Amino acid sequence: MSGMHAASWPGGGMWITVLAAGLAATYVWRWLGVLLVKRIDPRSPALLLVRAVATALVAALVARMVFFPSGLLAQTSLATRLAALGCGLAMWRLGGRKVEPSVAVTVAVFFILQLLS
Amino acid sequence: MSAEHEQGVREGEAAREEDFEERRGPYDWSWLIMGARKAASLPGLVMAMSFIGFGALLHSMNLPLAFGVVTDVFVWALPGQVVMTDNVSRGLPLLVTAFAVSLTAVRLLPMVVLVLSRARREGNARWPEYIAAYFIAATIWVMAEMFMGQVPRRGRVPWLIGLGCALISAMSLFTIAGFYLTGMMPKPLAVTLVFFTPSFFLLALVGGAGPRMDWLAIALGLVIGPLTHLYWPRLDLLAAGIIGGGAAFALARPAGRSTA
Incomplete structure (x- = not known):
């Protein structure tokens, strides 16, 4: 598609391997989330904790973009x-x-x- | 305007009560289209800015555009995509790259739990949840907080899948646009596009904050984020989330087991 290749660019089949690794490395956490959500009571305080962690994490992302x-x-x-x-x-x-x-x-x-x- | 707002609030409350009755039963797939339409919204626009920026980054690193577009589809979490692109362009070993990408993706776990706990129904095959989870990242969590209250429980998982499919397709196009547009934009405009992201996330958090715990979590995240960035630059967001969120939970949780 694009003619531009960095010097260290993996050739041929390595592409597929790199992408498969990226897919697995990312999706594993989403997959664990699906496994977990069935075990957590929607009214349990554990969900409040999860929500607080996600909220603080995104707030930290904002602070990082503003200060660093x-x-x-x-x-x-x-x-x-x-x-x-x-x-x-x-x-x-x-x-x-x-x-x-x-x-x-x-x-x-x-x-x-x-x-x- | 305010009557409309009150009406909206009442509908939101009705939807929340309905939640508990509607937690069992099949999905209504007609909501797929409504989800896809929600891609055209302020959060979708903010996301587009980020992906234009990703396209520009690929160009600046002299990487093939095709690689970036494929990571849009297969990784679909921008911080992971940036780390992956950077590591691959530097020729780092595959295991190191996979580990670094995976660290950026741990944050997806709480977001998947939060979104699906409000969307899934019992008595169904679980594959629609695995597909919906594939699309969930920070922006979709915020979008679910903003919009999913207006979607009946039976339509939520299809709504998420429709939204995710539309966003991935659109963002692949914005990556391509960013790759070619970079350098053509005047600097004040280009930098303002980047600034959309912190602006949107801050106001969406503030706008969605209800109980005191939310406000504490926002404040602690803002304060702790820069500190963890200095000490653990690789794990800064995760550390700030766990420390700040954990502290907010400990300080603001309903007292005693009887009220929980």
Whole structure:
């Protein structure tokens, strides 16, 4: 399909092996989730714990992108990232607690700050 | 507007009560299409931004586009795809790559449990759950929190499968678009597209937070995330999730067994 190949690119059958390994390495956790969910009572506190872990994990992802960004985002200033998120949270709190318009405000503020800087 | 909102809240509560009665019975596959349609939504748009970024990354690493598109279909979890792409381009041994990819995927387990516990029904073959789980990652968990309350229990697993199929197809196209569009965009626009991801996840978490435990988990994740990143860069998200989520659970769980 594409003519571009890195020097170390695996050839021929290695492709399939690499992809199969990626598939298995990822799906194993989803498969375990399906096995587990049948054993957990939907009303049990264990689900609250699972929910708290997933919530904290995604919050940590946000914090990592804001405080330790990689790639393009690393070329922007921390102040602009925090200011934009602050405006979005203010919009959420004051503008009827709606997610969509708050995200729109966040990225709009961020875009304007990038144009200015 | 507010009457509509209240109506929505009442319907949400009705759907939750219905949950317990509806936990047994066959699936209604007509919801497959409704799920596929939900791919065109704000979370779908945010996801598209991430996959455009993935296409751009492949281009910048001089990797074949076909490889990236195939990981969209077979791995379907962006952090794992990035790690895999990076390791393969550096020629690391397959076992090392598989282990690194698998570490990024541990986080999928709680998300699969959470989504399926609200979607599955007893008295069915389990294969639809294995298929639905194939599609579940962070964004679909958030989408399920946002939208699945409006789907009757009998339609939820088909809804997830329809949503997942539509998203994988669309994101493969966005990966291709990102591969070719990269470099053509002005920098402020390109960087704003990347910023969609943290903006959306933060507001979706805040918007979906109900009980005090949710707020604690968000706050602790935000504070602990940067710390774990400094100490365990490979396991930072998982460590922050377990420490922050565990602490939120311990601090805010309903007191005593009688109330649980």
